[in-house]
Amino acid sequence: xxxxxxFTPVPWAAAGxxxxxxxxxxxxxxxxxxxxxxxxxxxxxxxxxxxxxxxxNGEVECIVRAVDDVNISVKKGEFVVxxxxxxxxKSTLAKHLNAxxxxxxxxxxxxxMDTAEDGLLWEVRRTAGMVFQNPDNxxxxxxxxxxxxxxxxxxxxxxxxxxxxxxxxxxxxxIYGLKDSPTIxxxxxxxxxxxxxxxxxxHPTCIVLDEPxxxxxxxxxxxxxxxxxxxxxxxxxxxxxxxxxMDEAVNADRIIVMxxxxxxxxGTPTQVFSxxxxxxxxxxxxxxxVMLAYELRxxxxxxxxxxxxxxQLTEALxxxxxx
Ligand SMILES: Nc1ncnc2c1ncn2[C@@H]1O[C@H](COP(=O)(O)OP(=O)(O)OP(=O)(O)O)[C@@H](O)[C@H]1O
Ligand SMILES: [Mg+2]
Numbered sequence: 001x002x003x004x005x006x007f008t009p010v011p012w013a014a015a016g017x018x019x020x021x022x023x024x025x026x027x028x029x030x031x032x033x034x035x036x037x038x039x040x041x042x043x044x045x046x047x048x049x050x051x052x053x054x055x056x057n058g059e060v061e062c063i064v065r066a067v068d069d070v071n072i073s074v075k076k077g078e079f080v081v082x083x084x085x086x087x088x089x090k091s092t093l094a095k096h097l098n099a100x101x102x103x104x105x106x107x108x109x110x111x112x113m114d115t116a117e118d119g120l121l122w123e124v125r126r127t128a129g130m131v132f133q134n135p136d137n138x139x140x141x142x143x144x145x146x147x148x149x150x151x152x153x154x155x156x157x158x159x160x161x162x163x164x165x166x167x168x169x170x171x172x173x174x175i176y177g178l179k180d181s182p183t184i185x186x187x188x189x190x191x192x193x194x195x196x197x198x199x200x201x202x203h204p205t206c207i208v209l210d211e212p213x214x215x216x217x218x219x220x221x222x223x224x225x226x227x228x229x230x231x232x233x234x235x236x237x238x239x240x241x242x243x244x245x246m247d248e249a250v251n252a253d254r255i256i257v258m259x260x261x262x263x264x265x266x267g268t269p270t271q272v273f274s275x276x277x278x279x280x281x282x283x284x285x286x287x288x289x290v291m292l293a294y295e296l297r298x299x300x301x302x303x304x305x306x307x308x309x310x311x312q313l314t315e316a317l318x319x320x321x322x323x
């Protein structure tokens with residue numbers, strides 16, 4: 001995994017592994033090495049999904065191919081960010097990972113389970129928990145600890161085990177101090193962390209987050225990102241994070257870019273953000289440092305490739321200046 005970012009482990013921490021490093025261009029050719037010892041927690045094979053709209057007589061009015069021939073795999077312990085313009089199929093793909101949608105074509109496996117099998121529904125959802133954009137729609141308990149206990153309680157976890165699960169989950173996202181707070185009193189960032197803790201309390205292997213920071217202010221975004229990076233770093237929970245915020249993609253192990261329902265690019269942040277013109281053509285932006293480095297390079301200034309952060313750009317500019 002990425003370098004430990006300085007967080008303390010909690011009891012269910014899984015075994016470790018190194019991040020894969022590969023880039024997949026449109027069409028699916030893979031470059032570089034995958035670490036074979038890392039297991040796939042998520043795998044889609046030729047996944048396709050159609051939204052079908054029918055009129056009042058049940059006749060098909062329109063079919064939207066939202067996801068088309070998507071082949072992705074995510075290794076246990078990876079932090080994957082999914083980027084893509086509005087309507088590119090990110091949410092539709094994410095809902096397949098949690099069996100909220102079932103494939104029209106192809107197959108989705110979550111920890112080896114075929115999500116199309118009805119009998120596996122709850123085990124799939126427990127394994128790959130999902131967090132959505134609006135924190136207010138996800139919190140049902142009136143008090144924080146009650147809300148976090150709700151998921152495991154529903155799974156049939158025995159009552160005496162619940163306080164321990166709640167405690168470890170709240171500690172993992174650094175809000176144990178809010179255990180007895182009314183959920184209505186929380187900030188957006190705190191509410192999202194309660195939602196994440198509610199998923200953690202079910203002991204998932206993977207968390208899929210569909211724009212969890214979209215409705216938050218910068219402080220809330222930062223606290224949620226910090227919590228996600230810590231969960232991935234320390235507990236080695238696989239994170240699949242959908243966002244429109246490019247800065248949130250910079251620390252990922254891998255970025256997947258969607259375009260018109262297909263995977264357009266997949267690779268490390270350095271690899272993906274080196275494709276500035278392609279990303280702009282997909283309707284995306286790039287982190288400010290990437291854009292500035294790109295413009296400077298175009299202007300003939302000797303800035304090396306592979307810059308994704310402000311400090312890297314500063315260092316490159318100092319080197320160029322001292323040259
Ligand atoms: N319930 C639905 N019924 C019909 N079409 C839908 C439905 N949900 C999504 N779509 C269509 O499927 C395509 C993919 O939508 P999806 O919501 O997966 O994209 P997205 O990448 O998550 O977009 P955004 O960034 O806006 O959240 C779009 O063309 C969208 O209009
Ligand atoms: Mg979406």
